[in-house]
Amino acid sequence: MKLNQLNMKSIDEIREEMIETVTCSKSDIFQIGEQCRTNYKSMTNELEQIKQMMVKLIEEGDQLEEQVLEARLMLTEVSMNFKTYTEGEVRDAYEKAHQLQMDLSINWQYKKQLLDKRDDLEQRLLGLNETIDRADQLISQISVVMNYLTSDLKHVGEVLENAKAKQDFGLKIIEAQEEERKRLSREIHDGPAQMLANVIMRSDIIDRVYREQGMEAAFSEITSFKKMVRSALYEVRRIIYDLRPMALDDLGLVPTLRKYLQTIEEYHNHSKIEFVNMGLERRLPTKYEVALFRMIQESVQNALKHANACEIKVKLEITNAAITVLIKDNGVGFDTTKKKPESFGIIGMRERVELLNGELTFDSKIGKGTAVLISVPLINKS
16 A cells, blocks of 8 residues: 555656656747747848849849940940040040949849848748747647646556556547647637737727718728628637537537538638438437537538538438438549548547447549548437
8 A cells, every 4th residue: 555655656756747847848849939930030021121132133233234235335336436536435435334344243243142142041941930830749749748747647556557548548639639729729810819900900990080081981991890890700600610519409410510511601602512411300319410510520621621622512311220421522632542641630530430330431533522421320229
């Protein structure tokens, strides 16, 4: 008993030290990433200035080349008719030609320096971008480790009996949570956060328009302002809806899918999404409804984001014995014979299907679109 308590104490001490070390490492990596982002922005601005200077130098160089050509023609004329020109005119012609040639040479040398500096900056920007991406990956991985280390480990003895299996399962769950948080962070930053920032700026504009141009012009700005607020509200509702549609619990799979696909079609107004229910429209056990909804959601999002599809058809058939779903798109497709690392979304789909003892297959060709077939046996339980 004392030995077990000692082991637990030792494990807790080691875990606390690991947490402290990992926390410091995460902070250091975050600082490195932020410094790289600052340097990246500064160097990007400098590169833009260099490009603008290059354009100006090229224009000046073209003008100088024309002037040099004219000066050489003048020298030829002077040389051929030397006696008809005064000594001062001859000297001026030679000096002008020499000066223009010098200016052209300086222009060329300056352009060469700027080209070298531009190439160097572009290489350094590539390196910085790789460092930023690597820092983000490391922070995400460290967050996974932190969540795992700070989780409840009171029953260490039981956990250690099957440590490998439980570790893999726990890490997958935590990684999924981190990926979802990252996705939500990006969506909120790129969507509602940007819109709300624009709302604040627009409110200042309305105030200035009212003071400078009067009520009528201010009303026109307010109309546009209301549209912006509606768009921000719509974006927030869409993100909430993506997390988990409340209709799934209240109405079931078929009505929720119909509403969800209609909403996605409206949001992606360049794409047409067709939903066909060929079977029964009845409630299913919760685990079936949630799993099927998530798999269809993942397939549709993949078709829109990665396959650039403009036409998507979702066919659902529920019988007493099985559930079959076909998601077909006219996107870019992919070569199924080439092996490549699967995305986390596809891995999640496979795991959901396996939990329901079902099958998941992909049929795709480059330029011919993709068809995802989900087949799940339905076990009726009282």
